[in-house]
Amino acid sequence: MSNNLLKGKKGIIFGALDDKSIAWKTALKCHEQGAQIVLSNAPVAIRMGEISKLADAVEAPVIGADVTNMDDLKTLFEESQKHFNGGIDFILHSIGMGMNVRKGKHYTEINYEWNQKTLDISAMSLHRVLHTAWELDALNEWGSVVGLSYIAAQRVFPDYNEMADAKALLESVARSFGYHYGVRKKVRVNTISQSPTRTTAGSGVKGFDAFIDYAEKMSPLGNASSDDCANYCVTLFSDLTRFVTMQNLFHDGGFSFTGVSEALVYQMQAAHPQE
Numbered sequence: 001m002s003n004n005l006l007k008g009k010k011g012i013i014f015g016a017l018d019d020k021s022i023a024w025k026t027a028l029k030c031h032e033q034g035a036q037i038v039l040s041n042a043p044v045a046i047r048m049g050e051i052s053k054l055a056d057a058v059e060a061p062v063i064g065a066d067v068t069n070m071d072d073l074k075t076l077f078e079e080s081q082k083h084f085n086g087g088i089d090f091i092l093h094s095i096g097m098g099m100n101v102r103k104g105k106h107y108t109e110i111n112y113e114w115n116q117k118t119l120d121i122s123a124m125s126l127h128r129v130l131h132t133a134w135e136l137d138a139l140n141e142w143g144s145v146v147g148l149s150y151i152a153a154q155r156v157f158p159d160y161n162e163m164a165d166a167k168a169l170l171e172s173v174a175r176s177f178g179y180h181y182g183v184r185k186k187v188r189v190n191t192i193s194q195s196p197t198r199t200t201a202g203s204g205v206k207g208f209d210a211f212i213d214y215a216e217k218m219s220p221l222g223n224a225s226s227d228d229c230a231n232y233c234v235t236l237f238s239d240l241t242r243f244v245t246m247q248n249l250f251h252d253g254g255f256s257f258t259g260v261s262e263a264l265v266y267q268m269q270a271a272h273p274q275e
């Protein structure tokens, strides 16, 4: 159902790999709500993924960019401005990659070169994107930028490994750049801290199935789906949230503020029937 919340708005969506990706769902919802879109992903992901299917569905060009490469980003923004024949109203940064996680290195023994890459791809890339937009003055007044985070930025989830540090940095960049962009052009920058979600990036975390079940039981509303996350992104890109900025917004069914749930207590009690 469309309320045309994004009618006339133009946005770049990073990170749609396949139909499970949060960015994929968000592109569909933004299109449904009347936005015009440019899709971007790393050239290798474009070759290996299915983004052309999405491009057809949302009538968007696909422009490759490795988010750690400033030339790629400059070209992407310049081409997007040409395509839109003007400025950009919103950006979704839906990008993550844990090199040490991928290679099975324990947090206490990470390889620091890989870790640099992890932090660059997953966190400083938000700075790179914002800096590129800033230099080209590519974002319109009251524009909105959203990155995707996870609660491991605040609390320890041991298997989330170095990605916890990457998310803490990502949230900090959103705050810091959000300040400057707000002052300069009333652009807002926020992160959404999403429930664990079955996607390619999500499933890279060790013990992910148990993780997702635990979060489901700990959240009064249950885990938030990627479709619901996409809806939340739409609200943040719309004019209904113009004064929300520099925030990390939990979209997790209440997980972040629940100490323990009855469902988990019952489960623990079942394991100790004599007590």
Ligand SMILES: NC(=O)c1ccc[n+]([C@@H]2O[C@H](COP(=O)([O-])OP(=O)(O)OC[C@H]3O[C@@H](n4cnc5c(N)ncnc54)[C@H](O)[C@@H]3O)[C@@H](O)[C@H]2O)c1
Pocket (backbone or CB within 6 Å): 014, 015, 016, 017, 018, 020, 021, 022, 023, 041, 042, 045, 065, 066, 067, 068, 093, 094, 095, 096, 097, 121, 148, 149, 150, 193, 194, 195, 196, 197, 198, 199, 200, 201, 202, 203
């Ligand atoms: N899935 C979850 O459980 C979950 C929970 C909270 C937050 N998030 C975050 O949501 C975001 C999207 O992830 P997802 O779960 O949709 O998984 P996904 O694997 O579908 O998306 C990750 C994307 O990052 C892209 N990417 C990786 N390296 C890149 C580079 N150098 N340049 C450009 N793009 C690059 C990939 O190609 C891919 O499209 C990530 O930031 C992730 O950490 C995911």
